[in-house]
Amino acid sequence: MKCALPIGNLHRVALLTIFLTSIVSILPLFADDLGVEDGPVVPYPEGYRAWRVIKVRIVGPESSQFSTRGGIHLFFANDKAVEGFRAGRFPDGAKIVEEIVRPKEGDGPFKGTQADGARVSIDVKVKNEALFNRTGGWGFDTFKGDDKVSAINESIRGRCYACHTSQKDRDFTFTEMRQ
Numbered sequence: 511m512k513c514a515l516p517i518g519n520l521h522r523v524a525l526l527t528i529f530l531t532s533i534v535s536i537l538p539l540f541a542d543d544l545g546v547e548d549g550p551v552v553p554y555p556e557g558y559r560a561w562r563v564i565k566v567r568i569v570g571p572e573s574s575q576f577s578t579r580g581g582i583h584l585f586f587a588n589d590k591a592v593e594g595f596r597a598g599r600f601p602d603g604a605k606i607v608e609e610i611v612r613p614k615e616g617d618g619p620f621k622g623t624q625a626d627g628a629r630v631s632i633d634v635k636v637k638n639e640a641l642f643n644r645t646g647g648w649g650f651d652t653f654k655g656d657d658k659v660s661a662i663n664e665s666i667r668g669r670c671y672a673c674h675t676s677q678k679d680r681d682f683t684f685t686e687m688r689q
């Protein structure tokens with residue numbers, strides 16, 4: 511009887527198996543480059559300065575957070591986030607930005623005043639239930655200064671989510687929209 515799979519073919523099958531196995535085993539080495547490890551990206555929130563200001567906080571020298579987060583904190587919400595604040599739950603597409611800026615001393619007629627100066631950073635939350643299902647439906651990110659490239663990695667993102675989890679009943683959001 512003729513063998514259905516001659517020995518030559520067996521060789522090829524074996525070689526192919528070794529080849530495929532080695533490709534699969536080196537794939538994780540490239541995972542970082544491909545962004546696989548990094549999870550879904552949060553895009554820079556272009557134009558957020560035109561959104562609604564929902565809250566302002568000044569973190570002054572007496573605050574324990576002053577050395578790391580001192581400055582004027584401005585909170586912005588896009589239309590979908592405003593909807594979310596009203597409903598108590600945020601729809602996909604909702605975006606909230608917490609911006610920190612240094613106070614800038616005024617002069618001339620503005621002597622004795624402080625305005626919003628250099629941008630220190632923005633913390634961003636973007637709602638997309640499917641994309642960010644591992645972190646409560648929210649994508650977290652930070653951008654430093656005027657940089658539009660993320661300043662944090664996956665492990666810091668995990669810390670954002672971990673702390674915001676205390677507000678799970680409020681859709682992971684600490685802030686309330688001032689009426």
Ligand code: HEC
Nearest residue numbers: 567606608633634635650651652669670673682683684685
């Ligand atoms: C240790 C706790 C903690 C960690 C870690 C944390 N946050 Fe927050 N976050 C808060 C608190 C508290 C507020 C409310 C701040 C206020 O009222 O001034 C807040 C507010 C926010 C807001 C405004 C919307 C909201 O949920 O109230 C955004 C956006 C935000 N954080 C993003 C981030 C990002 C991005 C990270 C990680 C880089 C992060 N947070 C890490 C505690 C935390």
